[in-house]
Amino acid sequence: MSQAPDRMRVRVDHPAHHPHSEQSIDGVALLTLDRPEALNALDYQTMTELVEALERLDADGSCRCVVVTGAGEKAFAAGADIKQMAAATPVSLTVANDFARWERIRRIRVPIIAAVRGFALGGGCELAMACDMIIAADDAVFGQPEIRLGIIPGAGGTQRLTRAMGKARAMELILTGRNLPAREAEAHGLVTRVVAREQVVSEALGLAAEVAARPPLAVRAAKEAVNRAFELSLEAGLEFERRNFYLLFASADQKEGMAAFVAKRPPEWKGR
Ligand code: DAK
Secondary structure (H helix, E strand, C coil): CCCCCCCCCEEEECCCECCCCCCECCCEEEEEECCHHHCCCECHHHHHHHHHHHHHHHHCCCCCEEEEEECCCCEEECCECHHHHCCCCHHHHHHHCCHHHHHHHHCCCCCEEEEECCEEECHHHHHHHHCCEEEEECCCEEECHHHHHCCCCCCCHHHHHHHHHCHHHHHHHHHHCCCEEHHHHHHCCCCCEEECHHHHHHHHHHHHHHHHCCCHHHHHHHHHHHHHCCCCCHHHHHHHHHHHHHHHCCCHHHHHHHHHHHHCCCCCCCCC
16 A cells, blocks of 8 residues: 655664663664565655655764664565565656665765665665665575566675675575575675674664764764775775875864873863
8 A cells, every 4th residue: 555655764862871771872864664564665756755864964064873674573674665666667767766765875984784674675675775784684584686576686785795705605696685684794804793683673783872972073084994995906095095094184083082092081072
């Protein structure tokens, strides 16, 4: 059944405390793909809301880390919306320029953690891989089933899965469309860690709170540098790392971090 078009499909929360502890989670935002009746399939509206929410949070200096998860029992996201995509033509895809939204996710500077329960298939798997880390439930299932629909992954699957797991494994998954259970995904380096289903969001929020407590300029530089490892030659990547390393010595937070270490006190970050 389709929903009323005016219903928001991405929920934005700013939890004040970690759900299972007193830990403050200042600076952490939780985005929930909220279309459980369609297994959070990423239709145009959902993708637009997701990208706009991420860009708003990225522009807001008080947000230091974002967690993205899926509502309901069954899925993080079961892919792009097949019903919406079925009638597409090369021309309609070119006009819609859907790839631009995915490109905008790639440009988000604040770290993003995917908290994956249940299915992360097709575009859902690609969205999780576009995030910086993945916390997976033991019932999580990853996969690129596009081949079974007569297409191939379109939002980075052939590239990111291959970089994460190597050619031999990515080929098998993409050419067969086989689902990959969480433990196998963990063994092959696709996910940061696997936890019990009930703990996925709290684990991701806890990790996000740790990242949010680190000096934000250094965090952003580190995210950017790690991502360059996938795009640059080793020489260019090392050069990029070194330049950013030098640059951070112009920040108040570098002075503070090192002074606090020497004085044996906790640092107070300024984000400058
Ligand atoms: N799209 C639309 N509706 C979906 C959906 C999807 N991907 N996945 C599930 N649903 C809907 C089902 O149609 C059903 O709706 P009703 O029939 O009740 O109205 C409801 O969610 C519950 O699903 P099922 O009844 O199928 O639930 P089951 O537990 O039996 O099966 C399943 C769960 C995950 C195995 C199954 O739903 C399934 O196979 N889903 C499709 C998975 C899939 O093939 N995903 C890849 C889609 S292709 C691009 C960016 C991205 C992409 C392409 C281009 N550009 C930037 C241009 C990505 C492409 C894809 O992701």
